[in-house]
Amino acid sequence: MGAEAQRRRTRQLACVLEAVRASGNEHPSADRIFARVRAVVPTISLGTVYRNLHRLAADGRIGIVHLGERLARFDPTPGGHDHFVCEQCGHIEDLPATPLDVEAGAARQAGHEVTGHALVLYGRCRTCGTETP
């Protein structure tokens, strides 16, 4: 990652990055980013949002997360970390990356070289956990 220097610094690129960075742990879809950037740069198009999101991800400045839905979500934290999803309220939370050694045991025993992973945990978050469904 990081051919970043050769990119032109456009208003659109900066605003997309800013929108992702301001999103906390919401993990917004491209759609949501589009809506928010549009409030600042009303002429921006969805295509440009997608292109800039992919550029930022390729440069390692943001992360792309797949949580088993059809759409991609975007994450201000680029590094490989895990996610928790509350099945009741939809809350998504970043978790520190589980060390590969902990998980890769079976794959390594099978003779595979493991270089990365994606882990999503499902359950009930702190807030929903004590309530009755």
Add this chain to the structure above:
Amino acid sequence: MGAEAQRRRTRQLACVLEAVRASGNEHPSADRIFARVRAVVPTISLGTVYRNLHRLAADGRIGIVHLGERLARFDPTPGGHDHFVCEQCGHIEDLPATPLDVEAGAARQAGHEVTGHALVLYGRCRTCGTETP
């Protein structure tokens, strides 16, 4: 899972299940299932394949797997288990499910109740590992 008894036993449902079961560790897409079932039931439609795949999954007879691509893959093994994906040759392999306790530590420390997970490991498989890219 398991309202299965109230389903009508149609040729299409049986063939879709059979196609998934015969797929080994290929983890075929709906498309591939469609092509194969069509060789046996030439009139079947893609819509019917999708509907039956979802029924089978709802009944716990097959599994649905998301590997970070946009399409869903289908797995004859329904239980919660992990997957290894070779980034060089695309080989997909089932792995025994990692015990939740191993992974859920951080989420539990944050006060969340973890009930399930999806884990995909990426790397180079046994076959590709010894070769130079």
Add this chain to the structure above:
DNA sequence: CTCGGTGCAAAGGGTTTGCATACAT
């Protein structure tokens, strides 16, 4: 001036769905 970025709009791929019909029960 150059060439990468933008906006628009159309195409793309995977998946879902409405409807009339067929068929398992």
Add this chain to the structure above:
DNA sequence: ATGTATGCAAACCCTTTGCACCGAG
């Protein structure tokens, strides 16, 4: 006879892309 499952085709959703113009360098 009843009502679910099917086939067809259109709609859907998210995402990507071709093209002419714009603007950062």
